[in-house]
Amino acid sequence: MRHPKFETVRQRYKFACGYCGVTETTVGGELTVDHYCPRTAGGDENEDNLVYACMKCNQYKGDFWPDEEDMAQGWRVLHPLEDDLTVHLFENEHTGYLQAITETGRFHITLLRLNRPQLVKHRLIRRMQRVLSEKQHLLERQITDLRQTIAAQERYISLLQQELERLRSSIDD
Ligand SMILES: [Zn+2]
Numbered sequence: 001m002r003h004p005k006f007e008t009v010r011q012r013y014k015f016a017c018g019y020c021g022v023t024e025t026t027v028g029g030e031l032t033v034d035h036y037c038p039r040t041a042g043g044d045e046n047e048d049n050l051v052y053a054c055m056k057c058n059q060y061k062g063d064f065w066p067d068e069e070d071m072a073q074g075w076r077v078l079h080p081l082e083d084d085l086t087v088h089l090f091e092n093e094h095t096g097y098l099q100a101i102t103e104t105g106r107f108h109i110t111l112l113r114l115n116r117p118q119l120v121k122h123r124l125i126r127r128m129q130r131v132l133s134e135k136q137h138l139l140e141r142q143i144t145d146l147r148q149t150i151a152a153q154e155r156y157i158s159l160l161q162q163e164l165e166r167l168r169s170s171i172d173d
Contacts, residue, residue, distance in 0.1 A: 003033040005050055013052035018080030019061070019112050020119050022054050034058045036079055041065035051080055060112050074103040077111060096124040 037043030088105030
């Protein structure tokens, strides 16, 4: 059954999994609503406790909620909107792997299996799209520059022609 706040959560997360970033377009359907703090651990239905998540992330996260011992180790799931993820992990642009900076980051990546092969491939494809799109913009700017150069050269040529005509007519005189 659909969560009553499904639509709100979906839009809040811009139609993408809060944990791994895959979109409805890439998975070919709507995602699920995850309780950040599971109901079994007392999690409520407030928007801040609801994360738009793909099936896999939701499944891997399961009902995990850190106990005191976990917390002492820094073992917890990062909240997509409330945690600063850049403190805990980063994307290796060359390999497409997420790499941990902190122990919490390492735990988060491991629990949610954020380096599953399909996600790594997804990141590499996204990166390639960004690179190609930047290249395209660069080429478009170069074309604009070249057109301006051509226009300036054409003006110069026509000035030279006028000058040539003037000289010819002065010789004929
Ligand atoms: Zn996901």
